[in-house]
Amino acid sequence: MTKSRHTSVPHHVAIVMDGNGRWAHRRLLPRVAGHRQGVESLRRCIRACAERGVQVLTVFAFSSENWNRPAEEVSSLMDLLATALTREVPELKSAGIRLHFVGERSGLSERVRAGLAAAEAETASNKGMVLNVCFNYGGRWDIVQAAASVVRAGQPVTEESLGRAMALAHVPDPDLLIRTGGEQRISNFLLWQCAYSELFFSDRLWPEFDEAALDEALAAFAQRERRFGKTSAQVAKAGTQAVA
Ligand code: IPE
Ligand code: IPE
Ligand code: MG
Numbered sequence: 001m002t003k004s005r006h007t008s009v010p011h012h013v014a015i016v017m018d019g020n021g022r023w024a025h026r027r028l029l030p031r032v033a034g035h036r037q038g039v040e041s042l043r044r045c046i047r048a049c050a051e052r053g054v055q056v057l058t059v060f061a062f063s064s065e066n067w068n069r070p071a072e073e074v075s076s077l078m079d080l081l082a083t084a085l086t087r088e089v090p091e092l093k094s095a096g097i098r099l100h101f102v103g104e105r106s107g108l109s110e111r112v113r114a115g116l117a118a119a120e121a122e123t124a125s126n127k128g129m130v131l132n133v134c135f136n137y138g139g140r141w142d143i144v145q146a147a148a149s150v151v152r153a154g155q156p157v158t159e160e161s162l163g164r165a166m167a168l169a170h171v172p173d174p175d176l177l178i179r180t181g182g183e184q185r186i187s188n189f190l191l192w193q194c195a196y197s198e199l200f201f202s203d204r205l206w207p208e209f210d211e212a213a214l215d216e217a218l219a220a221f222a223q224r225e226r227r228f229g230k231t232s233a234q235v236a237k238a239g240t241q242a243v244a
Helices: 020-026 031-051 064-068 071-094 110-123 139-152 159-165 211-223 232-243
Strands: 012-016 056-063 098-102 130-137 176-179 198-201
Touching (some): 031 056, 031 071, 031 211, 056 064, 056 071, 064 071, 071 110, 098 110, 139 159, 176 211, 198 211
Parallel strands (some): 012 176, 176 198
């Protein structure tokens, strides 16, 4: 029996960038050094994804639950975001990347909020890869905010109305969800949107997730058969028809 395989790269890749703290710990460095290295790894990953034809990249940078970390680490993550915004936006802009921040902004400082809005405005007319940075994001928060907005608008709650109100409504659902750092869990990332995403868990710590590691994930994705509830025979038949 032949399996239908993808030859193309995933349209939308989502990544839980995990393992910065362990990367630093192994080098006897403070955790913030791992987060700094994580920013470098993200720069490399953005470039690599764009080169490989990924249309949408969504990364998990700070979860609703990450507020529970020591205050010093939280504040260094906020500083890192503010610095990265100033430093990276010109390059993203010239690379044609459209930046979106996804998450609850009311919990963020005025400085960070202004930086996010400015970065989005600067890249809004770009036509290249969409980069969604999930910051102060939680999958449960997203479902609740979507439901609240549907109810406020007096609409019936359906999959369509909720889907339109979700924070990632501007892009199709992720095809591939990668988590680095060896843990095999979702940690309240895209709960609604990952209903049919292919999952790939990498043992690499995020600062060490390089082009070869990305290619390994893309190659694994290419071997998957996505059935969306159908049978393998149905999928194979639809594939043949699409080619014919
Ligand atoms: C991911 O790395 C970054 C954030 C959650 C902000 P971690 O900081 O969770 O790294 P580990 O899991 O402790 O190694
Ligand atoms: C998930 O990583 C959040 C981000 C990568 C931003 P965590 O390190 O917070 O996840 P848990 O706590 O190990 O599940
Ligand atoms: Mg972690």
